[in-house]
Amino acid sequence: MLSIKIGRFAYLAANWAVLIFLLLPIAIIFVFALNPTPYIEFPPVGVSLKWFDKFFASSQFMSALLLSLEVAALTTVAATVLGASAALGIARGNVPGSRAITAIMLSPLMLPAILTGLALFQTYVLMDVGRPLWGLVVGHCLVTVPYVVRTTLAVLHNFDLRLEEAARNLGASPQRTFFEITLPLIKPGVIAGGIFAFIVSFDQFPVSLFLVSPGQETLPITLFNYLKYDLDGTIGAASVVSILLAALVVIGLDRTVGLRSYVKL
Amino acid sequence: MSDHQTSLNRRQLLAAGAALGVGALAAPHVSRAQEAATLRITGWGGKWGQIMSSDLIPAFEKEYKCKVVTDTALPFLPKLQASPRSAPIYDVLHTNSNEQWAAVEMGLVEPKIDAKQVPNLADVYPYAVSDKIVGVSIFTSAIGLGMRTDKDYPAVTSWKDFWDARYSGARGGYVIPVNSLGQAFLTLCGALYGKGYTDLDAAYGALEKIKPIKLVDFTGAMEKMLLSSEVGICVIHDSGVYRYYDDKPPTTFVAPKEGVLALEQVLSITPGSKVKELANAYVNYMLSLPVQKKLAQSVWYSPTNKTVVLDEPYASRLLTTPEKVSSLIQVDWKWYNAHKDAIDSRVNRIFRG
Amino acid sequence: MSARIELSAVSKSYDGGARAVDAIDMTIEPGEFFSLLGPSGCGKTTTLRMIAGFETPTDGVIRVGGADITRVPAHKRDMGMVFQNYALFPHRTVRENVAFGLRMRGMARAAIARKVDEALAMVALTGFEDRRPGQLSGGQQQRVALARAIVIQPRVLLCDEPLGALDKKLRQSMQFELKQLQKTLGVTLVFVTHDQEEALAMSDRIAVLNGGKVEQVGTPVEIYDRPATRFVADFIGDTNLFRGEIVPAGAGVALKVSPELVLPLPAAPAASGLVSVALRPEKVRLAAGTDANAITPGTVESANFQGGHVLYRVALPGNRHLLVQSRNDGSGAPLPAGAPVSLSWAPADLVILKD
Numbered sequence: 001m002l003s004i005k006i007g008r009f010a011y012l013a014a015n016w017a018v019l020i021f022l023l024l025p026i027a028i029i030f031v032f033a034l035n036p037t038p039y040i041e042f043p044p045v046g047v048s049l050k051w052f053d054k055f056f057a058s059s060q061f062m063s064a065l066l067l068s069l070e071v072a073a074l075t076t077v078a079a080t081v082l083g084a085s086a087a088l089g090i091a092r093g094n095v096p097g098s099r100a101i102t103a104i105m106l107s108p109l110m111l112p113a114i115l116t117g118l119a120l121f122q123t124y125v126l127m128d129v130g131r132p133l134w135g136l137v138v139g140h141c142l143v144t145v146p147y148v149v150r151t152t153l154a155v156l157h158n159f160d161l162r163l164e165e166a167a168r169n170l171g172a173s174p175q176r177t178f179f180e181i182t183l184p185l186i187k188p189g190v191i192a193g194g195i196f197a198f199i200v201s202f203d204q205f206p207v208s209l210f211l212v213s214p215g216q217e218t219l220p221i222t223l224f225n226y227l228k229y230d231l232d233g234t235i236g237a238a239s240v241v242s243i244l245l246a247a248l249v250v251i252g253l254d255r256t257v258g259l260r261s262y263v264k265l
Numbered sequence: 266m267s268d269h270q271t272s273l274n275r276r277q278l279l280a281a282g283a284a285l286g287v288g289a290l291a292a293p294h295v296s297r298a299q300e301a302a303t304l305r306i307t308g309w310g311g312k313w314g315q316i317m318s319s320d321l322i323p324a325f326e327k328e329y330k331c332k333v334v335t336d337t338a339l340p341f342l343p344k345l346q347a348s349p350r351s352a353p354i355y356d357v358l359h360t361n362s363n364e365q366w367a368a369v370e371m372g373l374v375e376p377k378i379d380a381k382q383v384p385n386l387a388d389v390y391p392y393a394v395s396d397k398i399v400g401v402s403i404f405t406s407a408i409g410l411g412m413r414t415d416k417d418y419p420a421v422t423s424w425k426d427f428w429d430a431r432y433s434g435a436r437g438g439y440v441i442p443v444n445s446l447g448q449a450f451l452t453l454c455g456a457l458y459g460k461g462y463t464d465l466d467a468a469y470g471a472l473e474k475i476k477p478i479k480l481v482d483f484t485g486a487m488e489k490m491l492l493s494s495e496v497g498i499c500v501i502h503d504s505g506v507y508r509y510y511d512d513k514p515p516t517t518f519v520a521p522k523e524g525v526l527a528l529e530q531v532l533s534i535t536p537g538s539k540v541k542e543l544a545n546a547y548v549n550y551m552l553s554l555p556v557q558k559k560l561a562q563s564v565w566y567s568p569t570n571k572t573v574v575l576d577e578p579y580a581s582r583l584l585t586t587p588e589k590v591s592s593l594i595q596v597d598w599k600w601y602n603a604h605k606d607a608i609d610s611r612v613n614r615i616f617r618g
Numbered sequence: 619m620s621a622r623i624e625l626s627a628v629s630k631s632y633d634g635g636a637r638a639v640d641a642i643d644m645t646i647e648p649g650e651f652f653s654l655l656g657p658s659g660c661g662k663t664t665t666l667r668m669i670a671g672f673e674t675p676t677d678g679v680i681r682v683g684g685a686d687i688t689r690v691p692a693h694k695r696d697m698g699m700v701f702q703n704y705a706l707f708p709h710r711t712v713r714e715n716v717a718f719g720l721r722m723r724g725m726a727r728a729a730i731a732r733k734v735d736e737a738l739a740m741v742a743l744t745g746f747e748d749r750r751p752g753q754l755s756g757g758q759q760q761r762v763a764l765a766r767a768i769v770i771q772p773r774v775l776l777c778d779e780p781l782g783a784l785d786k787k788l789r790q791s792m793q794f795e796l797k798q799l800q801k802t803l804g805v806t807l808v809f810v811t812h813d814q815e816e817a818l819a820m821s822d823r824i825a826v827l828n829g830g831k832v833e834q835v836g837t838p839v840e841i842y843d844r845p846a847t848r849f850v851a852d853f854i855g856d857t858n859l860f861r862g863e864i865v866p867a868g869a870g871v872a873l874k875v876s877p878e879l880v881l882p883l884p885a886a887p888a889a890s891g892l893v894s895v896a897l898r899p900e901k902v903r904l905a906a907g908t909d910a911n912a913i914t915p916g917t918v919e920s921a922n923f924q925g926g927h928v929l930y931r932v933a934l935p936g937n938r939h940l941l942v943q944s945r946n947d948g949s950g951a952p953l954p955a956g957a958p959v960s961l962s963w964a965p966a967d968l969v970i971l972k973d
Contacts, residue, residue, distance in 0.1 A: 037492075037493070040493070121344065122348075160703075162705035165670075165699075165701070168693045169693070170693075170766070170770065171722035172693055214305070214335055214336035215334065225338055226310060227483060228483055229309060229312070230311045230312070231483065231485035
């Protein structure tokens, strides 16, 4: 009896330890963002929103935030369509060498992202297209498509093909079958991949490093450069805002497309 | 069809396809790129960047009827390196001196600025165009010792006071492989305790003796550590202390009697630049009196144009006289870069233990 | 509303490998309950999937109502299908599942609602309209699948082991219901099963398949009582198989299984030499003691009491064995092992088989 209690206590303690370990950095960022001094002071000397004021008043940060959201949104849409199509092709297409294709699709995850960014940068330079916004989106797609492929393949793996046959049998054309049956059923995997894509793009640093163009920098890049010259609570405020924004998008996607009814994330 | 044609077609196709696929997104950038004269430069962010973008760059653009595109997103050198020499992505490179030396070794920038094209070059202190400098140094910070004034420390006059046992655990230094202040400091150690600035063994020995020491990679982080009293004494550049002048924190900058290390802001021009004239005009502009004064009094950098007259409190604190300028120690970055790999691995071992 | 299905020389092989279905000829009459019966891998499901349009035959022609549909895509075949494990759309309610086929046919909403109500009433699921498949029992899901298939009033209803996932009691009642429904609707129904009892109980006719070929097509009685091949005799029900040489015996012929065991045959078979014969256990009369008029004597080896009858394993002369199913007539305990018995049957019950 006692040993069960001790075991249970140890289990709970371990859980809490992991949770605290994961959340502590975020807590520190909140402290940093709310602390009036331009450096982290412990215990905090007060609560102030001045860094948030500075963040929201800075046109540099605001345009970076908007650009990050824009790039993340475009990346999410593109990566979701591309990744889901690729996964469907791999799982269904009877493509020869589909295993090799899967490996290639997932390979950007194995390559250091900074090399992906550098390689794309050089490609664009050779193509003489400069560093356009779409180039940044393409770079982000490279590192986000694998997530969508993965999550979509996972749901396709458990997909009962007879459901599609049943729809065909009931008179649904292949296109209708896809939109009425296949897509709704693989949606949880596709959406989960899309959420990954959004977060990975929104937080993306190494790929963006070479691909942002002057005056058009994403929030992580702006933060990194700001850090070099003005290390103050604005960094914390920006981090808090981007954490909350990312959380908001995830919750929003979850609510609107009803992730919860199909899968446990 | 020959191989040559195939590859050409493929490249064209690639460009066309990419452009078509996202035509709507690309459109504004294409039209911008087509404007006549564009000067592409690198630049700092922070306060410097604000003044440049709000004030000094627009004025330059107006005067020269051109467009200036400033890349403030690091890293500059790899980006320049990855672009073709004949069509570099920057016309003017602004970095610290150590990176300029790396750039010139790779042939990415021209070693000297042509005095005929840049009249203001005649007014700079000799050190700003010395053989330790690629291009021209437009501003310089003095690297010395930052101190807390609320710790009852005795007056510090020499670099060697940094090794005083009383500061054990209260010292702040840099991760030498990634920070040029740390690198400059290392060469100084060789001179303080050995035969000269290239006496690495003496430098390593000296570094061993300043442990324990708190190391940071960003200079900005050192400023915060000094402000928050996490360190009591540290290697720091004068502007990193003086920029908080208005807040009156209990900190001060000490210029040791052996001299201060020079942290130069250097401009150089890329050989492949298509707008050389504009690039020279920009360098000249940055050395002009109003620009030098404006920036010096905004970010506490010492101007290299010797004819600049600064107001107080800047004039008495920055390197504004030939006497003060003569206390500058310039690092031989060409030598340092050649030895960097060996130094890095040795230094890593020293501070890992 | 129902249609004839004709398969002529239909074959299917995958990637040039062995033929899963090998030149099958078959005609399924309108309104008929027709079963495809066989062990797994016999080609029955492949045959059904070719009729449904999920597989394209490598060779041969499939006609429905006289029209060649061999290359018509599945969604244009107008057939209902009930899948193994039902294949209900998990993200749709019962109503939406049943309405799906009607919606695809562009029917007006009001008409759809009425038809769905009717179909659900027919399978006794009124009141379950807004549930999701996951909230239903296996039997209920089965009924939804059935309602979904019949609501489109198909010419042909295809069923792929539809009752396989149900427990035995439920299966029996569903067998009965399905049969009733099929007769009421008058639809041609093709039923795939590996369960011979189910096939015998429900079908108008059965095709027994083995190795991609049709072994025999016939009514359940024909299939059971007059199996055409050794495979059919063995696959359907319990049976005793003997193999021997045809020898003259008095006026007629007999099968010499061994020197000690010679069984009289009803008529001279077409074949000569070695033949196989089948004898159903329940056709054998077993009497205690010896009887000179019996076809052969025997000794009880084991008796297996099964309630309505007793299954005996009897040792025959010449080291052969015979299964005998003896009705429980209330005369007391089964005969003990070692009891001498005499065995007899009508010679016509010996069925001569093709190998």
